Amino acid sequence: MADGGKVSMSEMSRHAAFDPARSEAVTGPGQSSRDDRQANCDPTGNPVSLDNARRPIGVVRDVAGGTTIVVFDPERLHECLSDADPAIAMSGQVSSQIKIRVGNTWLLGVVRTLRQATTAEEHGGVVAEVDFMGEGDTERLTGNIYGFRRGVTRYPMPGALAHVATRADLAQIYASDGRPNISIGTVHPTKDIRAGIYIDSFLGKHFALLGSTGTGKSTSASLILHRICELAPQGHIVMIDPHGEYISAFRDRGNLLDVSNLQMPYWLMNFEEHCEVFLTSSGSDRVVDADILARCLQQSRAKNRLAAAIGKITVDSPIPYLLSDLVNILQNEMGKLDKGTGSIPYQRIKTKIEEIRGDPRYQFMFSGMLVADCMTDFLAQVFRLPANGKPISIIDVSGVPSEITSTVVAVLSRLVFDFAVWARDEETRPILLVCEEAHRYVPNERNADGSSVGRVLSRIAKEGRKYGVSLGLITQRPSDLAEGVLSQCGTIIAMRLNNERDQAHVRAAMPEGARGFMDAIPALRNRECVVCGEGVSIPMRVSFDDLDAALRPASDDPSFAAQWSKSGGEDAMIERTLQRWRAQSR
Numbered sequence: 301m302a303d304g305g306k307v308s309m310s311e312m313s314r315h316a317a318f319d320p321a322r323s324e325a326v327t328g329p330g331q332s333s334r335d336d337r338q339a340n341c342d343p344t345g346n347p348v349s350l351d352n353a354r355r356p357i358g359v360v361r362d363v364a365g366g367t368t369i370v371v372f373d374p375e376r377l378h379e380c381l382s383d384a385d386p387a388i389a390m391s392g393q394v395s396s397q398i399k400i401r402v403g404n405t406w407l408l409g410v411v412r413t414l415r416q417a418t419t420a421e422e423h424g425g426v427v428a429e430v431d432f433m434g435e436g437d438t439e440r441l442t443g444n445i446y447g448f449r450r451g452v453t454r455y456p457m458p459g460a461l462a463h464v465a466t467r468a469d470l471a472q473i474y475a476s477d478g479r480p481n482i483s484i485g486t487v488h489p490t491k492d493i494r495a496g497i498y499i500d501s502f503l504g505k506h507f508a509l510l511g512s513t514g515t516g517k518s519t520s521a522s523l524i525l526h527r528i529c530e531l532a533p534q535g536h537i538v539m540i541d542p543h544g545e546y547i548s549a550f551r552d553r554g555n556l557l558d559v560s561n562l563q564m565p566y567w568l569m570n571f572e573e574h575c576e577v578f579l580t581s582s583g584s585d586r587v588v589d590a591d592i593l594a595r596c597l598q599q600s601r602a603k604n605r606l607a608a609a610i611g612k613i614t615v616d617s618p619i620p621y622l623l624s625d626l627v628n629i630l631q632n633e634m635g636k637l638d639k640g641t642g643s644i645p646y647q648r649i650k651t652k653i654e655e656i657r658g659d660p661r662y663q664f665m666f667s668g669m670l671v672a673d674c675m676t677d678f679l680a681q682v683f684r685l686p687a688n689g690k691p692i693s694i695i696d697v698s699g700v701p702s703e704i705t706s707t708v709v710a711v712l713s714r715l716v717f718d719f720a721v722w723a724r725d726e727e728t729r730p731i732l733l734v735c736e737e738a739h740r741y742v743p744n745e746r747n748a749d750g751s752s753v754g755r756v757l758s759r760i761a762k763e764g765r766k767y768g769v770s771l772g773l774i775t776q777r778p779s780d781l782a783e784g785v786l787s788q789c790g791t792i793i794a795m796r797l798n799n800e801r802d803q804a805h806v807r808a809a810m811p812e813g814a815r816g817f818m819d820a821i822p823a824l825r826n827r828e829c830v831v832c833g834e835g836v837s838i839p840m841r842v843s844f845d846d847l848d849a850a851l852r853p854a855s856d857d858p859s860f861a862a863q864w865s866k867s868g869g870e871d872a873m874i875e876r877t878l879q880r881w882r883a884q885s886r
């Protein structure tokens with residue numbers, strides 16, 4: 301005990317749990333015990349897997365509802381370390397899995413914490429907190445787990461023996477139960493057990509993909525969406541792409557939209573969105589302006605013959621109107637007033653509308669060509685109804701003037717939601733809305749600017765499920781997301797998070813049993829993640845598959861070393877850039 305914390309075997313076996321005789325009794329005759337250990341070594345003296353798989357590595361000490369304390373035999377852990385089976389070699393480490401015998405069933409647990417024994421009672425072992433994930437039956441011949449299921453019906457008694465979970469066990473545990481699923485990578489620490497996500501549960505309850513910059517979020521998002529498209533060629537996915545990085549990843553499979561071809565009619569905006577674009581004032585002036593805009597907007601919409609057919613319309617009804625009508629109505633209303641300060645609000649709104657109409661950057665939305673009632677075509681094309689072999693729309697909003705980007709995202713998101721609400725009685729066609737840089741659009745209170753996009757996305761997070769709208773949020777700053785949004789996500793895919801605040805937020809949103817995996821998050825490598833929640837049978841650590849270069853998003857990391865070591869064609873490059881800059885189009 302005193303010699304640097306090392307424990308001698310004899311000391312260890314003084315305790316009943318590590319006593320050879322007892323171990324023999326529990327594991328059954330013919331299985332190894334300490335005394336015949338030599339017989340289970342390969343010619344070089346290394347213990348073989350079978351041996352490590354059969355001999356216990358520790359004993360249950362305390363049992364509580366959630367967490368159990370298991371004391372590992374450090375010598376056994378050391379023996380397992382060199383095992384050829386990667387699952388066995390990892391035994392006893394934080395976030396490794398172990399199994400515990402309870403009658404005829406195996407309980408599967410995940411190691412959450414480890415510490416060196418401090419009390420005599422713990423006999424110099426390694427003391428682990430273990431969370432239970434589920435249980436399975438024992439396969440007669442091999443002793444492996446089979447028929448694994450989530451949840452625990454019988455807890456172990458103190459004194460129960462802990463064993464390693466082998467690759468064969470993990471293969472059983474992570475085997476698909478036959479529901480439709482996509483395979484995204486391999487289960488850590490194995491190199492070959494496929495990690496699958498059950499698509500109905502995954503999309504049914506929203507998902508979040510989190511990770512610091514450079515950990516591979518965008519590439520993983522592409523990978524997941526590509527796999528979904530393969531599984532569901534008639535799908536309906538809308539991806540909001542703030543940096544235009546996904547265009548290159550979905551050339552073949554995506555309906556690619558940006559400011560050059562989006563053609564989103566301004567009259568699709570509801571009143572709140574109109575205010576964000578047309579009103580420039582604040583405080584009490586804004587209240588006055590909003591009032592005027594509401595009145596005039598309604599009159600403009602009412603001029604459409606669609607309105608006559610429908611009868612009652614509101615400022616929010618997506619009925620086409622002419623911007624020139626709106627300006628004229630503002631002008632007329634202003635004319636009815638006595639000259640003086642009363643006309644200032646009208647003038648303010650008019651000026652802003654005229655400014656936008658004349659600005660080429662706003663043409664994708666405010667062009668005179670967009671007055672016709674093209675709502676059917678617009679929705680069909682954006683929501684992929686029908687998909688026509690391209691089940692995903694990539695909407696690159698990088699060219700949208702920054703003042704209205706959030707409004708454009710709000711309109712698109714709200715259209716997804718409203719469409720789903722009004723299509724409730726139709727045969728349901730669920731739509732998946734994926735949002736990159738989600739913290740920009742659904743920010744927490746500290747960063748909130750009160751814009752409509754946050755409200756619409758929060759609403760989808762809360763109510764979308766009922767109407768068949770699924771939300772996929774991607775962000776590197778989970779702590780900047782609005783309160784509660786993360787906990788609405790049924791499945792969380794967490795890549796490495798370097799920031800402690802972010803880690804804490806994700807931890808709070810993860811289910812209790814996933815804590816052991818959670819602690820691995822700061823130490824994940826690039827392209828690795830922890831998946832937990834509805835989409836998977838039990839939490840797992842996954843190494844993502846390598847994604848084909850043609851299917852990857854455009855990475856925006858320039859190589860300084862490479863670019864700064866070559867020269868040539870600068871004049872033409874500046875010329876081209878200036879041209880785009882002046883024309884304000886790419």
Ligand SMILES: Nc1ncnc2c1ncn2[C@@H]1O[C@H](COP(=O)(O)OP(=O)(O)O)[C@@H](O)[C@H]1O
Nearest residue numbers: 513514515516517518519827844845846847855
């Ligand atoms: N599954 C993968 N297959 C191939 N390359 C990947 C994979 N995941 C990440 N990468 C590479 O890692 C780099 C960073 O990935 P990226 O998705 O841009 O990270 P993030 O979006 O988190 O900043 C990119 O150069 C990308 O090509």
Ligand SMILES: [Mg+2]
Nearest residue numbers: 514517518519
């Ligand atoms: Mg990215």
